[in-house]
Amino acid sequence: xxxxxxxxxxxxxxxxxxxxxxxxxxxxxxxxxxxxxxxxxxxxxxxxxxxxxxxxxxxxxxxxxxxxxxxxxxxxxxxxxxxxxxxxxxxxxxxxxxxxxxxxxxxxxxxxxxxxxxxxxxxxxxxxxxxxxxxxxxxxxxxxxxxxxxxxxxxxxxxxxxxxxxxxxxxxxxxxxxxxxxxxxxxxxxxxx
Amino acid sequence: xxxxxxxxxxxxxxxxxxxxxxxxxxxxxxxxxxxxxxxxxxxxxxxxxxxxxxxxxxxxxxxxxxxxxxxxxxxxxxxxxxxxxxxxxxxxxxxxxxxxxxxxxxxxxxxxxxxxxxxxxxxxxxxxxxxxxxxxxxxxxxxxxxxxxxxxxxxxxxxxxxxxxxxxxxxxxxxxxxxxxxxxxxxxxxxxxxxxxxxxxxxxxxxxxxxxxxxxxxxxxxxxxxxxxxxxxxxxxxxxxxxxxxxxxxxxxxxxxxxxxxxxxxxxxxxxxxxxxxxxxxxxxxxxxxxxxxxxxxxxxxxxxxxxxxxxxxxxxxxxxxxxxxxxxxxxxxxxxxxxxxxxxxxxxxxxxxxxxxxxxxxxxxxxxxxxxxxxxxxxxxxxxxxxxxxxxxxxxxxxxxxxxxxxxxxxxxxxxxxxxxxxxxxxxxxxxxxxxxxxxxxxxxxxxxxxxxxxxxxxxxxxxxxxxxxxxxxxxxxxxxxxxxxxxxxxxxxxxxxxxxxxxxxxxxxxxxxxxxxxxxxxxxxxxxxxxxx
Numbered sequence: 001x002x003x004x005x006x007x008x009x010x011x012x013x014x015x016x017x018x019x020x021x022x023x024x025x026x027x028x029x030x031x032x033x034x035x036x037x038x039x040x041x042x043x044x045x046x047x048x049x050x051x052x053x054x055x056x057x058x059x060x061x062x063x064x065x066x067x068x069x070x071x072x073x074x075x076x077x078x079x080x081x082x083x084x085x086x087x088x089x090x091x092x093x094x095x096x097x098x099x100x101x102x103x104x105x106x107x108x109x110x111x112x113x114x115x116x117x118x119x120x121x122x123x124x125x126x127x128x129x130x131x132x133x134x135x136x137x138x139x140x141x142x143x144x145x146x147x148x149x150x151x152x153x154x155x156x157x158x159x160x161x162x163x164x165x166x167x168x169x170x171x172x173x174x175x176x177x178x179x180x181x182x183x184x185x186x187x188x189x190x191x192x193x
Numbered sequence: 194x195x196x197x198x199x200x201x202x203x204x205x206x207x208x209x210x211x212x213x214x215x216x217x218x219x220x221x222x223x224x225x226x227x228x229x230x231x232x233x234x235x236x237x238x239x240x241x242x243x244x245x246x247x248x249x250x251x252x253x254x255x256x257x258x259x260x261x262x263x264x265x266x267x268x269x270x271x272x273x274x275x276x277x278x279x280x281x282x283x284x285x286x287x288x289x290x291x292x293x294x295x296x297x298x299x300x301x302x303x304x305x306x307x308x309x310x311x312x313x314x315x316x317x318x319x320x321x322x323x324x325x326x327x328x329x330x331x332x333x334x335x336x337x338x339x340x341x342x343x344x345x346x347x348x349x350x351x352x353x354x355x356x357x358x359x360x361x362x363x364x365x366x367x368x369x370x371x372x373x374x375x376x377x378x379x380x381x382x383x384x385x386x387x388x389x390x391x392x393x394x395x396x397x398x399x400x401x402x403x404x405x406x407x408x409x410x411x412x413x414x415x416x417x418x419x420x421x422x423x424x425x426x427x428x429x430x431x432x433x434x435x436x437x438x439x440x441x442x443x444x445x446x447x448x449x450x451x452x453x454x455x456x457x458x459x460x461x462x463x464x465x466x467x468x469x470x471x472x473x474x475x476x477x478x479x480x481x482x483x484x485x486x487x488x489x490x491x492x493x494x495x496x497x498x499x500x501x502x503x504x505x506x507x508x509x510x511x512x513x514x515x516x517x518x519x520x521x522x523x524x525x526x527x528x529x530x531x532x533x534x535x536x537x538x539x540x541x542x543x544x545x546x547x548x549x550x551x552x553x554x555x556x557x558x559x560x561x562x563x564x565x566x567x568x569x570x571x572x573x574x575x576x577x578x579x580x581x582x583x584x585x586x587x588x589x590x591x592x593x594x595x596x597x598x599x600x601x602x603x604x605x606x607x608x609x610x611x612x613x614x615x616x617x618x619x620x621x622x623x624x625x626x627x628x629x630x631x632x633x634x635x636x637x638x639x640x641x642x643x644x645x646x647x648x649x650x651x652x653x654x655x656x657x658x659x660x661x662x663x664x665x666x667x668x669x670x671x672x673x674x675x676x677x678x679x680x681x682x683x684x685x686x687x688x689x690x691x692x693x694x695x696x697x698x699x700x701x702x703x704x705x706x707x708x709x710x711x712x713x714x715x716x717x718x719x720x721x722x723x724x725x726x727x728x
Contacts, residue, residue: 005228005229008229009229009230010421012229013230013236013421013422013425014425014428014429017290017294017425017426017429018429018433020290020293020294020297020429021290021293021429021433023293023453023454023455024289024290024293024435024453024454024455025435025451025452025453026451026452026453026454027449027450027451027452028449028450028451028452028457028460028461029448029449030344030348030446030447030448030449030450030464031446031447031448032448033448035446036446037446039372041369041372041374042374043365043369100364100365106364107365109365109366109369111366111368111369111372173445173446173447173448174444174445174446175373175443175444175445175446177372177373177374177443177444179372179374190373190374190444191373191443191444192444
């Protein structure tokens with residue numbers, strides 16, 4: 001193999017590698033140059049709902065005395081909430097939010113994103129417990145609320161109604177985050193700078 | 194035994210509508226790369242080994258970077274590494290470009306195996322594990338970019354989390370971790386680092402499985418090629434240093450993010466479609482790749498049969514077991530009272546390459562209708578049909594390479610005896626042509642590094658010129674035998690070699706045929722002689 005071919009081979013390999021380095025840092029337009037974003041994200045423990053009934057005498061007699069419970073509660077799930085987002089007077093989201101997990105008995109997780117244009121915006125966000133007709137044998141109750149932890153559990157649960165109605169000037173490229181502050185037990189707005 | 198004239202013609206394979214054009218394109222690239230780098234340093238031929246070498250580079254540079262990486266301050270620690278002008282900056286560059294090159298060479302390797310029809314049948318397992326290896330490399334790269342925690346890492350994390358959240362694995366959606374509601378816990382970066390280290394270990398295990406069906410796997414390319422590649426990586430890393438992108442910020446939308454196309458090629462799809470759509474496309478693509486052996490391979494009934502051993506002829510010399518590139522032949526005790534061992538072919542491992550045909554002096558092993566005896570019968574019929582004279586050259590050409598010489602009945606006027614793989618050529622065929630009166634025999638094989646059956650070209654050369662078992666007999670005039678290597682597209686080079694050989698034949702005395710040479714009889718006598726010797 002002659003030297004000119006060697007140089008050509010080396011040059012070709014170098015060119016390929018430079019091309020590879022260029023592909024390694026391609027500029028990708030990940031967002032509109034003049035865009036902004038409203039993001040709603042929170043985790044909330046809702047009120048538990050369980051279906052209870054009186055155990056039949058046959059059921060009670062079938063278990064040892066120390067395990068007998070007169071009221072049997074099952075089908076526990078978190079009470080559904082409704083999320084309503086009104087952006088500049090226009091409703092962009094209006095739907096139920098259920099507890100997570102297969103049985104719907106886990107906390108509610110929420111993550112929604114809405115594109116914005118830079119400028120002044122009015123955000124009206126409401127997160128409210130849906131009023132459901134409870135049958136006689138259904139009751140709103142957190143199982144662990146029985147006993148000494150009742151107050152603590154109630155404190156940790158999300159209020160029946162949360163709302164945030166505010167106006168903000170959002171600069172280009174900003175992300176406005178609305179989240180639930182469990183200490184303040186209220187929705188709060190972060191970012192947007 | 195196959196009809197004598199059938200073997201040579203049947204060696205020319207039918208052209209597959211997808212595989213054929215891919216192979217032709219690859220062959221042209223091979224020819225160009227051979228001119229630029231020589232065939233022994235042609236990185237296309239050793240794409241698999243080059244990928245492994247790049248993974249080794251990643252391992253070495255990764256160990257250095259690991260010394261300075263901090264899970265508590267990911268971005269700052271990578272920035273500190275990048276600020277090390279004499280070490281960290283270019284080492285990080287080498288790490289990154291080697292990761293990109295590994296994806297590129299792995300893809301070349303996959304295309305190569307597909308085009309060379311080495312991705313189905315009994316070779317399906319290496320294909321499937323190869324797809325798994327590429328997937329692991331991509332996931333490992335994903336964790337590597339997330340480690341930096343710049344805007345690109347954040348983008349990968351967010352989009353990846355959106356897809357992962359489809360799986361019922363996490364009690365809380367992963368995506369919420371990156372919204373800025375709370376600082377990202379150090380445990381996340383620790384877990385990410387753990388994955389970045391654990392995945393290469395997994396890759397090593399899968400790589401072992403990947404090459405478990407081949408004998409003497411070539412895991413590293415020629416040393417000179419390795420150092421050449423490392424030097425190029427260093428040069429590019431110094432000349433085009435990898436800078437730090439902006440720090441990840443959940444409250445800012447970066448307009449332009451510098452992304453690595455090799456690891457983020459899926460981002461445009463992921464940001465256009467809902468996560469379920471992206472996941473569905475990814476799963477479909479993965480499934481299609483895994484099913485390539487089934488979708489593009491021949492029907493099981495058309496797969497070539499594995500080799501068989503003729504117990505009567507096997508002398509127990511072990512050469513076929515030594516030569517088999519797929520460790521498909523083992524030696525076992527005989528049950529017929531003869532004191533020698535007996536070769537046994539494992540049909541689950543045999544790819545029907547026929548290398549054992551060339552390794553068995555008494556022609557006792559090989560796939561049905563492609564044994565040494567079939568070759569010899571076909572060669573005899575070929576000689577009768579073409580009657581090569583004292584000044585003629587007979588070309589024996591491998592259908593996969595040989596400058597495309599095996600495409601037609603004649604190559605530059607010389608009659609062509611086509612064969613599946615030059616490594617499966619029994620030396621008796623050459624002997625028969627020479628003793629039959631041909632002026633010379635030119636055997637065209639694929640380049641040594643690109644034998645479709647891995648070691649055929651190496652074993653053939655040793656049988657012809659270095660007395661490897663089943664060697665070309667001493668009585669054959671070596672001046673009348675030439676072995677040349679050329680890829681399929683190197684037609685001009687093959688013609689030049691033929692012309693040179695013709696000129697050298699012309700300078701020799703006139704070849705004289707010996708009349709009807711019965712080499713089969715000589716071969717049949719071999720096991721009998723061996724038995725007599727033992728007695």
